[in-house]
Amino acid sequence: MQQYDVIIIGSGLGSLVCGAILGKYGYRVCLFEKNRQIGGCLQTYSRDKAIIDSGVHYLGGLEDGQTLHKVFRYLGVLNNMKLLRMDMDGFDHIHFGNEPQVYRMAQGRDNFIRQLLAAFPKEKDALHAYVDKLEDVCGKFPLFNLRMGSAAEKESVMGEEVSSFLRSITNNERLQHVLAGNNMLYAGYPERTPLYVHALVQHSYIESAWKCIDGGSIIARSLNKTIRAQGGEIIRNTEVKEIVETDGKVSHIVLENGREVEGKYFISGLHPARTISMVKGDGLRNAYKSRINSLENTPGTFMINVVLKPNTFPFLNHNVYHHATSNAWDGINYTADNWPQTYALFVSAGTGKEQYADNLSIMTYMRYEDVAQWHDTFNTDDKPHERDASYQEFKKEKAEKLLDMVSQQYPHLRSCIHAMYVATPLTYRDYLNIPEGSMYGIVKDAREPLKSMIPAATRLPNLYLTGQNLNLHGILGVTMSAVLTCGGLVDIETIVEEINRS
Numbered sequence: 001m002q003q004y005d006v007i008i009i010g011s012g013l014g015s016l017v018c019g020a021i022l023g024k025y026g027y028r029v030c031l032f033e034k035n036r037q038i039g040g041c042l043q044t045y046s047r048d049k050a051i052i053d054s055g056v057h058y059l060g061g062l063e064d065g066q067t068l069h070k071v072f073r074y075l076g077v078l079n080n081m082k083l084l085r086m087d088m089d090g091f092d093h094i095h096f097g098n099e100p101q102v103y104r105m106a107q108g109r110d111n112f113i114r115q116l117l118a119a120f121p122k123e124k125d126a127l128h129a130y131v132d133k134l135e136d137v138c139g140k141f142p143l144f145n146l147r148m149g150s151a152a153e154k155e156s157v158m159g160e161e162v163s164s165f166l167r168s169i170t171n172n173e174r175l176q177h178v179l180a181g182n183n184m185l186y187a188g189y190p191e192r193t194p195l196y197v198h199a200l201v202q203h204s205y206i207e208s209a210w211k212c213i214d215g216g217s218i219i220a221r222s223l224n225k226t227i228r229a230q231g232g233e234i235i236r237n238t239e240v241k242e243i244v245e246t247d248g249k250v251s252h253i254v255l256e257n258g259r260e261v262e263g264k265y266f267i268s269g270l271h272p273a274r275t276i277s278m279v280k281g282d283g284l285r286n287a288y289k290s291r292i293n294s295l296e297n298t299p300g301t302f303m304i305n306v307v308l309k310p311n312t313f314p315f316l317n318h319n320v321y322h323h324a325t326s327n328a329w330d331g332i333n334y335t336a337d338n339w340p341q342t343y344a345l346f347v348s349a350g351t352g353k354e355q356y357a358d359n360l361s362i363m364t365y366m367r368y369e370d371v372a373q374w375h376d377t378f379n380t381d382d383k384p385h386e387r388d389a390s391y392q393e394f395k396k397e398k399a400e401k402l403l404d405m406v407s408q409q410y411p412h413l414r415s416c417i418h419a420m421y422v423a424t425p426l427t428y429r430d431y432l433n434i435p436e437g438s439m440y441g442i443v444k445d446a447r448e449p450l451k452s453m454i455p456a457a458t459r460l461p462n463l464y465l466t467g468q469n470l471n472l473h474g475i476l477g478v479t480m481s482a483v484l485t486c487g488g489l490v491d492i493e494t495i496v497e498e499i500n501r502s
Contacts, residue, residue, distance in 0.1 A: 007253055034433070058209055095320075162188065183328060305422075
């Protein structure tokens with residue numbers, strides 16, 4: 001039976017970061033990925049010569065000296081990335097209904113305030129209070145600031161809720177909804193979503209906002225290179241079926257072909273519910289399993305990836321968040337009759353595509369119940385099983401409805417379309433092994449803030465978790481969660497010191 005120091009299940013960003021960090025400290029790591037392509041949401045795919053991103057539409061905090069810049073430099077990723085800084089005066093554009101007014105989220109604290117003051121000249125105090133609060137909340141999370149600290153710091157702000165906070169700083173309802181206008185970044189629920197989730201995500205983009213030129217898969221490829229240079233392995237097209245416990249700890253995994261592989265430590269980048277369902281043994285208490293399985297997941301995604309005809313649609317160096325109503329929170333609570341109520345539009349950056357884009361992505365919410373009738377189907381490139389005609393008709397109908405909404409703001413878009421590729425929650429479920437194709441994993445709730453905080457260490461002493469469900473989703477959140485996971489095997493203070501010195 002083959003043995004490694006650390007076996008890592010999955011090759012999403014969290015798994016790759018864990019593999020790269022632990023390899024630096026002499027651990028022999030092996031990652032097992034069920035798909036042909038590594039990277040999870042970092043994956044790109046090519047259609048009609050266009051490089052389409054599956055999940056990395058923009059990144060924050062990548063300017064020299066900022067957190068993600070330091071960590072990516074430490075991991076050997078930064079020098080391989082081709083980056084385009086987004087529009088300084090508006091990386092995100094927010095608008096509502098048929099109104100011509102566009103509200104711009106700008107980079108830099110003072111510029112962020114200045115741009116919104118143009119639309120809200122009487123709200124200077126509110127805007128200053130907003131950015132002050134974001135900075136204060138983010139400062140309570142030691143690891144996100146690459147320093148050591150206590151859990152009590154972040155716990156002191158975890159019970160605050162974002163929509164209530166926005167109402168507390170201004171009576172201007174439009175400003176409240178503008179500041180929440182890109183809440184699709186974290187699947188925001190009014191009265192539930194914690195302020196810290198909004199703050200950590202939004203603040204990173206206000207610090208600096210970037211697009212990856214030619215796709216975010218370079219992050220996965222760079223981490224793969226780092227892992228292999230340190231003697232690690234990544235085995236693709238190989239699914240882990242079981243995690244076997246013996247005498248109170250994990251002894252080995254079982255692959256889909258029946259082969260057993262031993263390890264000293266095990267890390268799962270899968271959703272915690274998926275992970276515990278794979279554990280064979282009695283070491284995980286029923287209460288622990290019940291808690292994990294009871295946690296609510298964020299809704300899924302309906303995505304249209306559009307390949308554009310050459311020289312027809314201008315490259316936009318910003319994202320667009322549009323809301324059908326004046327309420328920025330309405331989109332997540334759509335009904336069957338009024339779907340969609342919101343969308344985000346991301347235009348991809350490509351080499352030589354400075355004037356015209358070659359592809360863009362349009363994203364909105366879709367709950368798993370909308371596709372539940374095809375629950376028992378499965379379809380990926382590696383294991384193709386085309387779903388029936390009713391599913392294809394469903395995708396076509398929904399795509400047309402979403403395009404109708406987008407066309408109200410971009411009437412010429414339909415004439416620019418060369419081809420479309422549609423993804424539903426089933427797509428994300430099958431490719432990424434995410435329950436219900438959830439957009440951002442487990443829902444964070446300010447009413448029960450600690451309930452959804454999942455420790456990296458499990459009840460089995462050599463089994464750890466990583467990924468978007470532990471602390472925060474997104475590139476920054478998953479990266480820092482992986483650092484935390486590695487702290488179970490390597491002194492985390494040492495890791496943080498080396499990141500800061502790199």
